[in-house]
Amino acid sequence: MRIVLVGPPGAGKGTQAAYLAKNLGIPHISTGDLFRANMSQGTPLGQQAKEYMSAGQLVPDSVTIGMAEDRMEQPDAEGGFLLDGFPRNIGQAQALDDYLQRKGLSLDAVLDLEVPEDEVVKRIAGRRICRNDSSHVYHEVYNKPKTAGVCDQCGGELYQREDDSEETVRKRLDVYHTETEPIIDYFKAQDLVITIPAMGPVDEVTRRSMAALEVTEDDGDAA
Numbered sequence: 001m002r003i004v005l006v007g008p009p010g011a012g013k014g015t016q017a018a019y020l021a022k023n024l025g026i027p028h029i030s031t032g033d034l035f036r037a038n039m040s041q042g043t044p045l046g047q048q049a050k051e052y053m054s055a056g057q058l059v060p061d062s063v064t065i066g067m068a069e070d071r072m073e074q075p076d077a078e079g080g081f082l083l084d085g086f087p088r089n090i091g092q093a094q095a096l097d098d099y100l101q102r103k104g105l106s107l108d109a110v111l112d113l114e115v116p117e118d119e120v121v122k123r124i125a126g127r128r129i130c131r132n133d134s135s136h137v138y139h140e141v142y143n144k145p146k147t148a149g150v151c152d153q154c155g156g157e158l159y160q161r162e163d164d165s166e167e168t169v170r171k172r173l174d175v176y177h178t179e180t181e182p183i184i185d186y187f188k189a190q191d192l193v194i195t196i197p198a199m200g201p202v203d204e205v206t207r208r209s210m211a212a213l214e215v216t217e218d219d220g221d222a223a
């Protein structure tokens, strides 16, 4: 399966992507995680991305599209993938369509995670991420680690993302409304969008998403 997850910052895309990718047996490709990995390794791409991410702006398409395509070219993505945070504007959506067309492939669905804005702000304020692996995501209230400040999965230190400050979150929400929301209509025109109410417990949202994709956990290799 080839799936895109869309939704405002803090909607739970990364949290859901981790479970869905595991259930579906496909890699979770997060452009935000790819940028953060480059930043922590101090690569030129990471240095370039840092200034935009710290300001809550989109990293330019000239950098992002090539990075996403390189990741989709990896052997583990041959049977499908779950994109989280890409595409994020109309230019990227068109680039994804072009890429898939060149490969003779297509998307199966675009899951739009719907969460009210005041909930998104609460989710981001309490979010803590693992230093070893930014796909290990917790929340101080909703999804606590067993030991405060320590990742359950690998023992790594938990920290708050620099772009989760209140001011930057406001900017990221603005950018979401102006740049990213239009891709929902873009994909609606292709009849690909499924809206998922994303309030409630994490496993409940995962079940809704799996049901919307018409797969059960036993269909793990439905990719």
Ligand code: AP5
Pocket (backbone or CB within 6 Å): 007, 008, 009, 010, 011, 012, 013, 014, 015, 016, 030, 031, 032, 033, 035, 052, 053, 054, 056, 057, 058, 059, 060, 064, 084, 085, 086, 087, 088, 092, 123, 124, 126, 127, 128, 137, 138, 139, 140, 142, 143, 163, 172, 198, 199, 200, 201, 202, 205
């Ligand atoms: P990115 O890393 O993609 O961030 P984002 O889209 O802003 O989304 P978040 O990671 O903030 O939230 P999420 O929806 O994944 O929520 P999460 O699962 O963590 O992008 C960061 C930056 O990178 C961008 O601003 C941009 O600069 C750059 N970038 C990335 N991709 C780009 C692109 N394609 N083009 C250009 N620039 C790009 O959940 C949030 C919290 O809520 C967690 O604490 C979690 O535990 C909790 N939670 C989750 N689900 C639930 C639930 N059901 N109930 C209660 N709590 C929950």
